[in-house]
Amino acid sequence: MADNDDEIILSELSDDELVQQMMDDLYDGLKEEIEEGVNILLERGWAPYDVLTKALVAGMTIVGHDFRDGILFVPEVLLAANAMKGGMAILKPLLAETGAPRMGKMVIGTVKGDIHDIGKNLVSMMMEGAGFEVVDLGINNAVEKYLEAAAREEADIIGMSALLTTTMPYMKVVIDTMKEQGIRDDYIVLVGGAPLNEEFGRAIGADAYCRDAAVTVETAKDFIKRKHNQLAAGG
Ligand code: B1M
Numbered sequence: 001m002a003d004n005d006d007e008i009i010l011s012e013l014s015d016d017e018l019v020q021q022m023m024d025d026l027y028d029g030l031k032e033e034i035e036e037g038v039n040i041l042l043e044r045g046w047a048p049y050d051v052l053t054k055a056l057v058a059g060m061t062i063v064g065h066d067f068r069d070g071i072l073f074v075p076e077v078l079l080a081a082n083a084m085k086g087g088m089a090i091l092k093p094l095l096a097e098t099g100a101p102r103m104g105k106m107v108i109g110t111v112k113g114d115i116h117d118i119g120k121n122l123v124s125m126m127m128e129g130a131g132f133e134v135v136d137l138g139i140n141n142a143v144e145k146y147l148e149a150a151a152r153e154e155a156d157i158i159g160m161s162a163l164l165t166t167t168m169p170y171m172k173v174v175i176d177t178m179k180e181q182g183i184r185d186d187y188i189v190l191v192g193g194a195p196l197n198e199e200f201g202r203a204i205g206a207d208a209y210c211r212d213a214a215v216t217v218e219t220a221k222d223f224i225k226r227k228h229n230q231l232a233a234g235g
Pocket of ligand 1: 060061063064068069074077078108113114119123158162163164165190193194195212213216
């Protein structure tokens with residue numbers, strides 16, 4: 001409207017301006033604007049993966065930095081997370097629509113004591129997009145939840161996510177329990193989350209640490225290929 005200087009018409013912005021505006025809107029937790037922005041970029045021919053990484057994930061990274069530095073607080077970050085989820089809900093079916101052949105099955109969840117789920121949800125979406133069947137256990141999962149689901153679903157992969165330095169050691173509890181039950185080698189165990197690194201993954205006995213969703217997909221494909229080769233060789 002001409003009498004409202006503040007109103008920004010998202011569809012009139014260039015791609016670069018729109019992405020910048022979406023980062024601001026994500027920061028401000030404006031879910032409807034994020035959904036509109038995602039739809040505009042898709043209509044302009046953007047690949048769903050680019051919308052996800054260049055607008056949403058990049059925007060959430062800024063939120064993360066300001067949360068760390070005490071500029072944003074939990075309520076604001078929750079709003080930003082909610083806005084991000086709105087955008088992700090639009091992208092999810094598109095990312096899964098690749099018609100990729102079935103690759104294998106993964107059970108994934110955030111570990112006990114931890115309620116962060118955005119990264120895990122992203123991994124799930126990307127894995128589904130790459131042709132994996134994904135059973136999402138949600139947040140705050142005790143070892144029993146992982147192991148029951150993995151057995152019930154006849155999963156190939158157990159995926160664990162942790163965002164807190166206080167919850168990441170729980171991944172070792174899950175792996176140690178698998179060892180105690182003699183089922184460690186029945187599954188490929190992949191772990192991820194911002195505070196982890198490769199060394200930690202090795203130290204707790206995971207098969208691999210996955211830096212991000214794209215790396216998770218590549219790592220999972222690689223391990224599934226090895227598993228099939230072993231089976232073909234009668235191993
Ligand atoms: Co939280 N939080 N938070 N938080 N939060 C962090 C993690 C923190 C680093 C912020 C900070 O201080 N800088 C800090 C942890 C510090 C530490 O442990 N050393 C922190 C804290 C302290 C807390 C609380 C304790 C705050 C409080 O209450 N005082 C509390 C904890 C509650 C609990 O869990 N018990 C808390 C709460 C929250 C909110 C609820 C407000 C919200 C979560 C909303 C939600 O998830 N639904 C929230 C958020 C949003 C964040 C930040 C800002 C963003 C996390 C995120 O979504 N990133 C985060 C700061 C940060 O990470 N920079 C922070 C975007 C996402 C795409 O990235 O999750 O890293 P990420 O996932 C990536 C990879 O890591 C990887 O792939 C993903 C996609 O590429 N990956 C996997 C992740 N999981 C994987 C699993 C795999 C493979 C790859 O399996 C195979």
